[in-house]
Amino acid sequence: xxxxxxxxxxxxxxxxxxxxxxxxxxxxxxxxxxxxxxxxxxxxxxxxxxxxxxxxxxxxxxxxxxxxxxxxxxxxxxxxxxxxxxxxxxxxxxxxxxxxxxxxxxxxxxxxxxxxxxxxxxxxxxxxxxxxxxxxxxxxxxxxxxxxxxxxxxxxxxxxxxxxxxxxxxxxxxxxxxxxxxxxxxxxxxxxxxxxxxxxxxxxxxxxxxxxxxxxxxxxxxxxxxxxxxxxxxxxxxxxxxxxxxxxxxxxxxxxxxxxxxxxxxxxxxxxxxxxxxxxxxxxxxxxxxxxxxxxxxxxxxxxxxxxxxxxxxxxxxxxxxxxxxxxxxxxxxxxxxxxxxxxxxxxxxxxxxxxxxxxxxxxxxxxxxxxxxxxxxxxxxxxxx
Numbered sequence: 321x322x323x324x325x326x327x328x329x330x331x332x333x334x335x336x337x338x339x340x341x342x343x344x345x346x347x348x349x350x351x352x353x354x355x356x357x358x359x360x361x362x363x364x365x366x367x368x369x370x371x372x373x374x375x376x377x378x379x380x381x382x383x384x385x386x387x388x389x390x391x392x393x394x395x396x397x398x399x400x401x402x403x404x405x406x407x408x409x410x411x412x413x414x415x416x417x418x419x420x421x422x423x424x425x426x427x428x429x430x431x432x433x434x435x436x437x438x439x440x441x442x443x444x445x446x447x448x449x450x451x452x453x454x455x456x457x458x459x460x461x462x463x464x465x466x467x468x469x470x471x472x473x474x475x476x477x478x479x480x481x482x483x484x485x486x487x488x489x490x491x492x493x494x495x496x497x498x499x500x501x502x503x504x505x506x507x508x509x510x511x512x513x514x515x516x517x518x519x520x521x522x523x524x525x526x527x528x529x530x531x532x533x534x535x536x537x538x539x540x541x542x543x544x545x546x547x548x549x550x551x552x553x554x555x556x557x558x559x560x561x562x563x564x565x566x567x568x569x570x571x572x573x574x575x576x577x578x579x580x581x582x583x584x585x586x587x588x589x590x591x592x593x594x595x596x597x598x599x600x601x602x603x604x605x606x607x608x609x610x611x612x613x614x615x616x617x618x619x620x621x622x623x624x625x626x627x628x629x630x631x632x633x634x635x636x637x638x639x640x641x642x643x644x645x646x647x648x649x650x651x652x653x654x655x656x657x658x659x660x661x662x663x664x665x666x667x668x669x670x671x672x673x674x675x676x677x678x679x680x681x682x683x684x685x686x687x688x689x690x691x692x693x694x695x696x697x698x699x700x701x702x703x704x705x706x
Contacts, residue, residue: 378654382646386571386639388483390421390446394566404566406485410448410475414439417475421446430462430470431455441475449474486570487578490556494549527551527687535691539698543691546589550582551687558638558679562672573682574639576631583627586690591623594697626693630686637682641675 392404405422417436424434430444433451442451442461449472451461463471497516504517513521532540532547557572572578602619605612648671651664 378647378650382643382650385646386574386642388481388571388575390479390481391425392482392485392566392569406482407480408448408477409479410439410441410477412439412441412475413450417441421479430460431458433461439475442472444470444472447474448477482570483572483575483578486557486560486567486572489567490553490560490572494552494556498548498552524548531684531688531691535688535695536698537695543589543694546585547687547691550585550690551683554582554634554686555680555683558682559676561638561642562675562679571639571642573634574642576635579631579635582634582686583631586630586693587624587627589690590626590693590697593694595700597700598697626689630689633689634682634686637678641671641678645671645675 390406390408392406394402394404403422405420405425408419408421410417414437417439419436424441424443425446428443428445430442430449430451433440433442435441440451441448444460444462447470449462449470452463452472455461456463461472465471497520501517501520504514508514508517512518527548528540528544531551532544536543554573557578560568561571561573563569602623603616605615605619607615645668648664648668652658652660
């Protein structure tokens with residue numbers, strides 16, 4: 321099957337550009353989302369009684385594993401912790417401040433103020449805030465509300481976190497893989513596929529014949545670079561999120577900022593390519609004129625609910641899968657019995673296999689819905705002849 325029209329140099333660069341655009345856009349959106357994530361934290365009473373035995377906060381542990389972080393943690397805690405520190409980049413009142421996360425991670429309870437380039441900050445469970453003027457009753461420079469969320473002002477966080485590193489790693493993999501595949505199509509034009517080309521060609525044909533053509537008709541070729549980029553980007557990151565060790569383990573597609581930017585890309589393509597018929601259905605729907613005040617707002621709202629559904633569907637399904645696996649493992653510690661492992665571990669293995677399938681299905685669903693929304697925007701209106 322000749323796919324050289326898809327994998328010529330121009331469209332290969334188009335795919336690479338789409339991937340880099342998604343990465344850079346996700347970085348900007350992710351920065352503030354990272355600050356608003358509810359990371360696990362110990363209570364103030366636990367800080368004052370470090371030697372007392374306390375129940376493991378399972379929900380906090382699970383949230384910690386699916387949340388973003390300023391380091392790539394492997395194992396251990398305190399002096400025995402093994403991790404890869406990542407750059408912390410903050411835009412503060414005194415300008416740009418940058419340092420490695422390991423420099424100020426010894427105290428993350430907000431009880432010590434540190435200074436970088438003349439700017440005072442406190443580390444509270446991996447997030448950085450401007451310190452309060454005075455300590456609270458527990459010696460911390462962080463004021464918490466009734467939900468134990470800090471009220472302190474904070475700098476704008478544009479750090480290179482675990483999710484950002486994983487995101488760029490996946491893009492590098494995709495660019496290298498598809499550059500090689502594109503070269504194979506040019507060198508072996510008209511010949512049977514071989515090697516990596518033969519492995520990926522059935523999937524590429526699947527995206528073309530079962531996703532792009534049915535939804536986009538004769539205009540499918542113009543959108544193939546984007547659809548291929550989205551499909552393989554989502555699928556690869558879904559799979560990398562299931563790997564429990566470096567370079568996997570980051571919850572990229574379970575980060576709502578990333579899924580938001582992916583959905584925004586689809587929304588932009590849909591809006592830009594909408595034809596006269598598409599916008600006519602929005603602003604002059606086929607209903608009696610006196611229903612326009614009702615239907616036009618509904619149609620406009622519908623323009624935004626489509627990408628919102630795309631965003632939430634991918635985020636919720638991937639996050640739910642990670643939480644389910646971690647919850648099953650946590651049963652061993654909740655019930656404090658090794659016998660539970662005999663039931664929990666097989667279930668975890670089973671769900672992990674299911675997650676491999678779900679990773680592909682979610683990539684398929686996101687891509688086919690994107691193709692459907694774009695197809696609705698570019699479809700020509702059919703005129704009935706009597």
